[in-house]
Amino acid sequence: MFLAELNWLAVLVATLAAFVAGAIWFGPKTFFPLWWKLMGHGPDEQPAGKMAVVFGSTFVAALVEATAVASVIHFVAATDPGFGTLQGGVTGLLLGIGLAAASSLSHRLFAGHGFRVWLIECGSDVLNLTIMGLILGSWR
Numbered sequence: 001m002f003l004a005e006l007n008w009l010a011v012l013v014a015t016l017a018a019f020v021a022g023a024i025w026f027g028p029k030t031f032f033p034l035w036w037k038l039m040g041h042g043p044d045e046q047p048a049g050k051m052a053v054v055f056g057s058t059f060v061a062a063l064v065e066a067t068a069v070a071s072v073i074h075f076v077a078a079t080d081p082g083f084g085t086l087q088g089g090v091t092g093l094l095l096g097i098g099l100a101a102a103s104s105l106s107h108r109l110f111a112g113h114g115f116r117v118w119l120i121e122c123g124s125d126v127l128n129l130t131i132m133g134l135i136l137g138s139w140r
Contacts, residue, residue, distance in 0.1 A: 006070045010139035014066040017135060018128035019059055025124040035120045039113065062128070069095060069132045077140055088137015089130055096126030 026032045033043070047054070069092055076091060077083035101122035108118040 002071065002074055003067075006067070006074060007136070007139050010136050011063070011066045011070050013139070014069070014132040014135040015059070015063045017131050018062045018066065021128055021131055022058070022062070022124055025127065031120045031124075035117065038117045038120070065129065066132050066136070069129060070136045073133065073136050073140060077137075083137065083140065085134055085138035088140070089134040091137065092129040092131065092133020093126065095133070096122075096129035100125035100129060 024030060026035065036045075037043070072095065073083070073088055073091055077087075080087065101118075104122060104125075105118055108114065108121070
């Protein structure tokens, strides 16, 4: 089974790196205030839910994403012995644009959130998947 062949330390590092990048992207001094406003919330409102559940679920989702990127890289790299960091980054970038960004556009538009919310959210997704690809491509 190919999952046993994945570099699980690299998957974990890619997960952590994307989690940190996402925290910076949606930090109080970066995109969170604008995103929060565009979502229709006031500056004094707090996110709903228990933050431990929100951050825990976000980490698990990042782990699933990193595993998926590692799986794609595993199969692509099998046909390219020179596969490395750059190819991993391009793989993550293409997955980010081609799957994450493209598939969520209609969700955001039908929900009435608009292009700016989509750009902020997908910018984070594309960045995170690219970071994952860079790490996983260099550690294969």
